[in-house]
Amino acid sequence: MRKDLEQILVEFRQEVERVATDEHLKQLHGKYFSREKGVLSAQLRRIREIPVAERPGFGQDVNLLKQEMEAEFDRLTRTLADEDYHRRVEQERLDITLPAVGLPRGSFHPIKMVEQELCGIFERMGYSIVEGPEIETDFYNFGALNFPPDHPARDEQDTFFVAGGRYLLRTHTSPVQIRTMQQLAPPLKIIAPGKVFRKDTPDATHYPIFHQIEGLVVAENVSLADLKGTLHDFARQFFAPDVRVRLRPSFFPFVEPGAEVDISCIFCGGSGCRICKQSGWIEILGAGMVHPNVFVNCGLDPEEHTGFAFGMGVDRMAILKYGVPDIRMFWENDVRFLNQFWYVQ
Amino acid sequence: MKISLNWLKDFIMLDESSVDLAHDLSMLGLAVDTVATVGPDEILELDITANRPDCLNHLGVARELSVAYGVPLRRPGVPTAPLPEVAAVPVEISIAGEDLCFRYCGLVIDGVRLQPSPQWLQERLEAVGQRPINNIVDITNYVLQELGHPLHAFDFRRLKQGRIIVRRARRGEKIETLDRQVRILTEEMLVIADAEDAVALAGVMGGAHSEVDEGSTSILLESAWFLPTSVRKTARQLGMNTEASYHFERGADLEMPPYALLRAATLMTELAGGEIVSPLIDVYPRRHQPPEITLRANQLRRLIGIDAIPDFVEKTLQRLEFQVVGYDDGAWRVRPPSFRVDVSLEADLIEEIARFQGYDRLPSTLPAFAAAPVTARLTRQRDRLRMYMRESGFQEILTNSFVSTRRDAEFSMDNRGANIPVDNPLAEEEPFFRANLLGGMVETLKFNENNFNQNVRLFEIGAAYRLEDEKINERHRLAVGAYGEYIVHKWMARNQPVDYFYLKGVIQGLLERLGVSGFTLAPGDDIAFLQPGHAAVFSVDGHVRGVFGLLNQKISRDWKFRQDILLGEVELNSFLSLPEPAFAFRHLSRFPQVTRDLSFTVDNKVSFGTIKRGLFGLKIPEIVDVKLLDLYKGEDVPQGRRALTVRLVFQDPQRTLTDREADTLRDRVTGFLVKEYEIRFR
Numbered sequence A: 001m002r003k004d005l006e007q008i009l010v011e012f013r014q015e016v017e018r019v020a021t022d023e024h025l026k027q028l029h030g031k032y033f034s035r036e037k038g039v040l041s042a043q044l045r046r047i048r049e050i051p052v053a054e055r056p057g058f059g060q061d062v063n064l065l066k067q068e069m070e071a072e073f074d075r076l077t078r079t080l081a082d083e084d085y086h087r088r089v090e091q092e093r094l095d096i097t098l099p100a101v102g103l104p105r106g107s108f109h110p111i112k113m114v115e116q117e118l119c120g121i122f123e124r125m126g127y128s129i130v131e132g133p134e135i136e137t138d139f140y141n142f143g144a145l146n147f148p149p150d151h152p153a154r155d156e157q158d159t160f161f162v163a164g165g166r167y168l169l170r171t172h173t174s175p176v177q178i179r180t181m182q183q184l185a186p187p188l189k190i191i192a193p194g195k196v197f198r199k200d201t202p203d204a205t206h207y208p209i210f211h212q213i214e215g216l217v218v219a220e221n222v223s224l225a226d227l228k229g230t231l232h233d234f235a236r237q238f239f240a241p242d243v244r245v246r247l248r249p250s251f252f253p254f255v256e257p258g259a260e261v262d263i264s265c266i267f268c269g270g271s272g273c274r275i276c277k278q279s280g281w282i283e284i285l286g287a288g289m290v291h292p293n294v295f296v297n298c299g300l301d302p303e304e305h306t307g308f309a310f311g312m313g314v315d316r317m318a319i320l321k322y323g324v325p326d327i328r329m330f331w332e333n334d335v336r337f338l339n340q341f342w343y344v345q
Numbered sequence B: 001m002k003i004s005l006n007w008l009k010d011f012i013m014l015d016e017s018s019v020d021l022a023h024d025l026s027m028l029g030l031a032v033d034t035v036a037t038v039g040p041d042e043i044l045e046l047d048i049t050a051n052r053p054d055c056l057n058h059l060g061v062a063r064e065l066s067v068a069y070g071v072p073l074r075r076p077g078v079p080t081a082p083l084p085e086v087a088a089v090p091v092e093i094s095i096a097g098e099d100l101c102f103r104y105c106g107l108v109i110d111g112v113r114l115q116p117s118p119q120w121l122q123e124r125l126e127a128v129g130q131r132p133i134n135n136i137v138d139i140t141n142y143v144l145q146e147l148g149h150p151l152h153a154f155d156f157r158r159l160k161q162g163r164i165i166v167r168r169a170r171r172g173e174k175i176e177t178l179d180r181q182v183r184i185l186t187e188e189m190l191v192i193a194d195a196e197d198a199v200a201l202a203g204v205m206g207g208a209h210s211e212v213d214e215g216s217t218s219i220l221l222e223s224a225w226f227l228p229t230s231v232r233k234t235a236r237q238l239g240m241n242t243e244a245s246y247h248f249e250r251g252a253d254l255e256m257p258p259y260a261l262l263r264a265a266t267l268m269t270e271l272a273g274g275e276i277v278s279p280l281i282d283v284y285p286r287r288h289q290p291p292e293i294t295l296r297a298n299q300l301r302r303l304i305g306i307d308a309i310p311d312f313v314e315k316t317l318q319r320l321e322f323q324v325v326g327y328d329d330g331a332w333r334v335r336p337p338s339f340r341v342d343v344s345l346e347a348d349l350i351e352e353i354a355r356f357q358g359y360d361r362l363p364s365t366l367p368a369f370a371a372a373p374v375t376a377r378l379t380r381q382r383d384r385l386r387m388y389m390r391e392s393g394f395q396e397i398l399t400n401s402f403v404s405t406r407r408d409a410e411f412s413m414d415n416r417g418a419n420i421p422v423d424n425p426l427a428e429e430e431p432f433f434r435a436n437l438l439g440g441m442v443e444t445l446k447f448n449e450n451n452f453n454q455n456v457r458l459f460e461i462g463a464a465y466r467l468e469d470e471k472i473n474e475r476h477r478l479a480v481g482a483y484g485e486y487i488v489h490k491w492m493a494r495n496q497p498v499d500y501f502y503l504k505g506v507i508q509g510l511l512e513r514l515g516v517s518g519f520t521l522a523p524g525d526d527i528a529f530l531q532p533g534h535a536a537v538f539s540v541d542g543h544v545r546g547v548f549g550l551l552n553q554k555i556s557r558d559w560k561f562r563q564d565i566l567l568g569e570v571e572l573n574s575f576l577s578l579p580e581p582a583f584a585f586r587h588l589s590r591f592p593q594v595t596r597d598l599s600f601t602v603d604n605k606v607s608f609g610t611i612k613r614g615l616f617g618l619k620i621p622e623i624v625d626v627k628l629l630d631l632y633k634g635e636d637v638p639q640g641r642r643a644l645t646v647r648l649v650f651q652d653p654q655r656t657l658t659d660r661e662a663d664t665l666r667d668r669v670t671g672f673l674v675k676e677y678e679i680r681f682r
């Protein structure tokens, strides 16, 4: 490059070094790159003063100069932009630990969650969900379920009577068995969740309202062995894969044979603890084969049909599952309590 | 019921530990709750189900064990010496109500001396939780614990003419019972009477007048059988629940009275020094008729899933003292013993076989069939609603179904029908079943506010009941309640409080979720619990389906709420039974929307809803939306009017609208608005 052009480049570079602001940058751009008054334009205009033989060389050198300067200027622009960017980042930096926007968070009631989970297990086993009214007649709650009038078996279900004794609050979900068998023809595989009512004074383990899930299976040949297998499958899904299930003979007027069903204690694994009263077993539900009288009361021939039924307390399952110490908390609906179940939904 | 291990060993050889016994009994259906060591004895607390009165005593429990363990049962001995053939005293027993008393046995013991029982007898009674009284009463209690049959001892001298008549009470007849209460009887109640008066309530309690006391030397011992329902009704009507009634109402053994009587009489002659001076008088008008039940081997298989070994079936039944009358063609004919009042059907026999086979040894299978799905739409829809409410940021609650009628009615959206009264409420102040859900909702909101919980949004879905035209009317309802902010961002001043329009959005979304596209709103000024001007009643197809709005400020003050409370209730039944809305895909328009904004003032009485309905009523297909951009009431707006800025959104599905076309549409709209609603442009 010609000496004079090289000198321009040196000066340009010195000026570039001194540029600190966008304003300087603009001035620099005007001084060197402006079409009318820029240093580069002036050099280009000089070509006419250059002898013809030197013109190609001069032209090449001016171009070289232009390229060098433009590259230099680009670098400078980028550097300045970078500096500006970093400055801005620092200025606009958030305190990322400031509180988040509190978004609305909904939840299901823990008892309804357990109810849904229980129903889901049986639905996957091919059961349908049916429901019945909370206010029932003596016929559906007792009579059709083979509770003879004036029988002590009725005492175990301390009953609320309503509307001057014409109706009662169902003491169990079993009336849905009757309603289902009256309305639908076997084969049947149903579960019936719902509220039930018993005259229990509220304390840590009692509340006059609680939830049950009734199960009913009716077909030509269903056996106690099928009931056993079904409850086994259910308990393994709901409690733990290694849970053991035990059936003991028991009595409910609407089943025969009848059974009380225990699972191996999920807290101690069966070795005995406070919750299972050292027995290693926890009672979870009542079950049995549909009593022939119940079939007759529903207009079904007990010779043609067999069936099994079971009933479990949802609130009790929720207590077992979540370790809630006082059943009344489910009915207080303190949102601090409800919030605790959010993550299990 | 308490069972003494030592006492059991009177009747059966037992090597098993009490823990093993407890397990084995539980697996036979006699659930053992606890095992306790009491001195040299161990006491099992048994929970005997209502169908097994035969196990409410030591012999009965021993019988079950003897069958399970295959060891013999030894019964307590009764005298072999002959009783007097003729009574030494005049005594006569008759039954006038043989439909309620199938059997009455009695005998007279003379020369007894009332005194404390010997130590061993007292200890036995105490071990099973009975308080020793005197030798005569203790012996009747002892026999009850041993054989399960309630006995009663009368002071024989107090029985006029030495007569026992089992009869119905006369209307208004009185008796003072042993607990010193005077009872007024009805004609349905069975009594034991002497020649003149009632001396005992049959199967429930003896009378005070004929009570055995220090002066008694001669007693008449009663061992009878009373109809369970009769005993139960009498006891219930008189509010009594005695050891005797507990046994009789579950069903006593009709063949037991003579045996229990002799057992007690023997003990009395041994321990109270008496002498039996009468024959055993046994009035037995209705003999025990055991049913003959057929037990089919294939039904056994069908019901419990096993092929039972015939020998096992027969032996088990016989050991349980059933009579196997015959066997042919794969079926047994069986007669249950008199003490097994629970056995009358084949299924009952099958349970006996299953019990002794062991439920834990039965196979475990799964039903090998599928049933048609019948899940109700109501169930599915309700779950979708619950899901919607949760997604909308509401928390599900469960509230009490028992309410005070004042509270319940206060938050009723329509006041149709009447609250259903609970005849025997648990709490006197809550004697009704709920007809509405909002009472419980308001209580829950208040409970949470009192607990300093901020920003609360709750919902409940449940059934509520009313008495309408003497019929029970069930309605599924959804209640919502909220206070505070639904978006909390205080330090950036971006809080979003819940208010009328927030709740409106929730309700609107809910209806859309149910497939309801249109609803109409009317002012909710008539809803007493909501604030006039801040409440709405909404209807679908002309039927009122719900209300929502701000809790009335006066009520809010009474409740001492510290902030605005938003409430809503939706009646769900009509929605839940709607057919599933048919889904049809619609093509998305490729052509842009064109908007035109209008700013105008309009009379306050013309609602935005009216304007919007009016515009859509023009049936201009290009109008796809009418949005409210701004609402303003200020000094520069004339009195009685408000300023609106409305955005008209036009779109043609087939092509792009030109500006000119959009202007023409706008002009049509403004012309309509000026003419119809007297709007004035700003």
Ligand SMILES: [Zn+2]
Residues within 6 Å of the ligand: A265, A266, A267, A268, A269, A270, A271, A272, A273, A274, A275, A276, A277, A278, A280, A281
């Ligand atoms: Zn345990």
